[in-house]
Amino acid sequence: LGGHESSCIYAQYALAAKKQGKFWGAANILFDKHPTSLQHLIDEMEKANLDIDYEQLRKDANSEEVKEELQNDIETTYARQIFATPTIEINGEIFTGALPYEVLIEKIREAEKKLKDK
Numbered sequence: 001l002g003g004h005e006s007s008c009i010y011a012q013y014a015l016a017a018k019k020q021g022k023f024w025g026a027a028n029i030l031f032d033k034h035p036t037s038l039q040h041l042i043d044e045m046e047k048a049n050l051d052i053d054y055e056q057l058r059k060d061a062n063s064e065e066v067k068e069e070l071q072n073d074i075e076t077t078y079a080r081q082i083f084a085t086p087t088i089e090i091n092g093e094i095f096t097g098a099l100p101y102e103v104l105i106e107k108i109r110e111a112e113k114k115l116k117d118k
Contacts, residue, residue, distance in 0.1 A: 006038070009061070011070050013041060016060035017052060025050040091115065 010030055017026035029048060035041035045052060060066055080094070087096045088104075091111035099107070 008070065009038060010035070010041060011073075012061040012066050013038070013057065015066045015069055016057050016063075017045075017050070019060050019066075020052055020057065022050050022052050 014023055014026045014030060017023050025048060026045060029035070029041065029044045033040075033044045035044055042054065046054075082094065082096070084096050086098055087094060088099070089095075090107050091114060093107070093111070095107065
């Protein structure tokens with residue numbers, strides 16, 4: 001798939017955390033702490049007091065359900081011709097690359113206006 005060699009396993013753990021309502025906590029750790037190993041990720045999650053059942057997290061991360069969800073996400077992304085991060089979609093419009101905060105807010109406001117005008 002390319003990218004970081006551990007990106008799929010980290011994504012599995014983020015999806016597993018989602019099952020416990022902790023996706024964004026896990027995602028923030030991945031982006032802010034840049035874990036260098038699975039144990040480093042778990043250590044950072046514990047430090048952040050995410051209130052996660054770690055035994056269940058490990059089971060879910062390695063479950064066929066989570067692996068299939070990740071595979072579906074990958075296939076959907078590639079089918080939409082998205083090959084880079086960050087990529088964001090706002091109201092059907094795709095933006096690749098980091099957007100300055102002001103531009104991002106402007107694009108969101110434009111999308112909100114389009115929705116209100118419908």
